[in-house]
Amino acid sequence: MDSFLLLLASTVSTGLLLGAVFALVAAGVTIVYGCIWLPNASNGQFFLLSALVAWGLTSSYGLNSFTACLLVLIASVGLSLLFEKLLFRRLYNVPDRNISYFVITLGLTQIMSGIFSMTFAKWSDQFSLPPLVSGVTMIGPFPMTNNRILVLGIAYLSIALLFILLRYHPLGRALRAVFQNREAALLRGVDVHSIYKISFVLGSSIIYLGGLLYALAYSFDLTIAWTMSITAFAIMIVGGPGSVLGALVIGLVFGFTQAIVSNFTSPTVATFSYLIAMLLILLVKPNGLFLK
Amino acid sequence: MNQPGAIPLLSVKDLTLRFGGLYALNKINFEMHANESLGMIGPNGSGKSSFVNVLTGHFKPFSGEMQFAGQSMLGKSAHQLVGLGLCRTYQAVRVFGNLSVQRNIDTARLFFAEEGITEHQYAQYLDWLKLTPVLGKTAKDITLFEQRKLELMMRLVLKPKLIMLDEPVGGLATSEVSEMIQLLHELKAYSSVFVIEHTMRVIKELADRVVVLIAGEKIADGPPSQILSNQRVIKEYLGSAHA
């Protein structure tokens, strides 16, 4: 009985954590797709990038995790702006740009994965970040590391903040206006291209944050990039492309699914099932579950 | 006049289209015979475009029946309807912009492998529409009026029994509008015509009968003179719109 309860507790905590990470990354992908029509196939590589750089900072330069993560987040804004300017801005007015963006980000995936193979892969097989805080707290009869509690807290706080931003803040309303009706937003004087830029930075930042949170809780290797890309896309499609609520809810569902499945078999099975779920939704209800 | 018992060319019974809880079309009823020209008029948002889209296989109706020359149109896709003899043009002019005018027409002619129009008829149409000088040009480089005429040519080679024209004079200059109205008059010699418009001017000159659509419902059906003096039509529509 005891070991079953422990298993249950650990599955729940894994589910909560994976769910939050999935939700954040998928929300980032869906914001960028809904607003700019940019399906970011390289989201998993971004996810991995922040985790790897943070690892590099903590292991080579001895920075503590908190500082490392902060630096990565700040730097990531600059990187997002660079990508936006160099790669994506050109196609803002092209009608069929989503497929071109998809191909570009597939190319970007190849580039980044190639770079990672030649650099980080040579330095280590497994990566992880040192915990933010040490110590263990007992939640009832279940022990949980303070680090994990903190990571969970940050993750859900971020989700809440994101939700509040999109729903109540003028910026969030502008983003939603552009997503729902581009022409109408233009007529109301919204500077659509600026919104595109902001949404790209916002969406990408959430992805980078997801990578950092994951790295703080688990050890990882390079394959997590493509797994995350598939998972994020699947969540976005099943939830409904552009629906942040859909991404958050389905993200949590997939996170728990993965946590439960991992108890019985290899996580590849979970990834496989996400592929199938994505395919089914695309064929049966392409607008996903949360969009009208 | 029609022989008694002649099958109407187009017959619409209780046609209803719903989007969520909204009725875009609510129990539309009318008939059209081959030897008359029909017009449909209504303000923007009245359901005219939805109507055309349902009739040409783009939307599935919620309920109701529609028949073309006695055959049911329900469940038929756009290309199947071309086989029955029903064609349409689009509100915003739609041609293959990157292909040459000649290639545009050739593409339309692909439909009939053998029993297409004769070479004589083909030359006649080209001449009548004055398209011969622009055959070699790329379709996006010709004027809007020429593109509208190209649209007509592409429908004519499909040997249509009925052409539904969705706002055929949209975007044309005043002088071109008169020319186009004249062309559409002459078009009636080759095919029955159903014109959908939001101003009375074009409908008045072309249609034998007019159906008035407001907020998804048919509120009047009759010759233009009758429509123009219909109290309800004047109150709900003509009063505000320019006739």
Next chain:
Amino acid sequence: MKIKPLHALLTLALLVLPFLFKDNRFLGFILGITYLNIFWATGMNILYGFVGLMPLMFAAISGIAAYALLYFIAEWHINFWFALPVATLFASFIGVLLGLPSLRLKGFYFTLCSLIIQSTLTLAFIFFPKFTNGDTGINQISPPLWFGEPIKGYAFECMLALMAVVGIGVSYFVYQSNLGQRFVAIREDDVLAESLGINVVINRVVAFFIVSLYAALGGCFYATYIGFISPRSFDVLSSLNIWLFVAFGGKATIAGPVIGSILLAPLPFLLQSLEAYKDILSGVLIVLITLLMPGGIYGTYLAWRNANK
């Protein structure tokens, strides 16, 4: 069908080259791979260039054909030449079956579905070792026999050259035909095409079937030419690679895929020192072509020529 002298000359050149490289096995092999890729790229161009859909499951169909071929030869003890059409048709039908539901979808959604199917099939190749020997792959694949003699060396390259030329010819024939005109109409404006009486879905299926034939046939010859296959031979990167040959050379033209294959296919072999950078370089090319040269080399040349007439 007009045959211009330049085309005849180039065709002859393609057929004659294997003899020139008869004794240089290194260059001969590169030539063979190039012919195979010309064939594949020409095939993918029919769907991508003519119809406007990007089939990223192309390599998976080649894989199905290759594995099926080897299975039929091993289990049914038939020779290569009988197994070839069976495996090709089998893989093509599976390709159409898998692709069918997504052919109604447009642009990006079709590509995404295609990518999912490709990824799923790659996983299937890895995790069903009963048919595929999993990630280890199948090696020591024997070449086909011709009257008892194995086809090896420059004789195989001649065969591949013939296949490439026939492939180009078929593609040209489709391009000129009514079918090809319908494909282009669908690419340009599928709603308009439909309203002109063109059955868009059926035509897409036909195009998809033709393209699957190319993928499958190529897969069978690939297996017997290289002598070794594994799930990695037929993964997403392979599909993207062939797409790159088409896009780089110039989509929707007959010459484009040929040019792209000739320029890019030999590179991994000629620049072996840069092997590690292969993925990065092709990724860069993908990005650059999409952003800067959507018409590819030949397409850009044609546009320049038309502008300066």
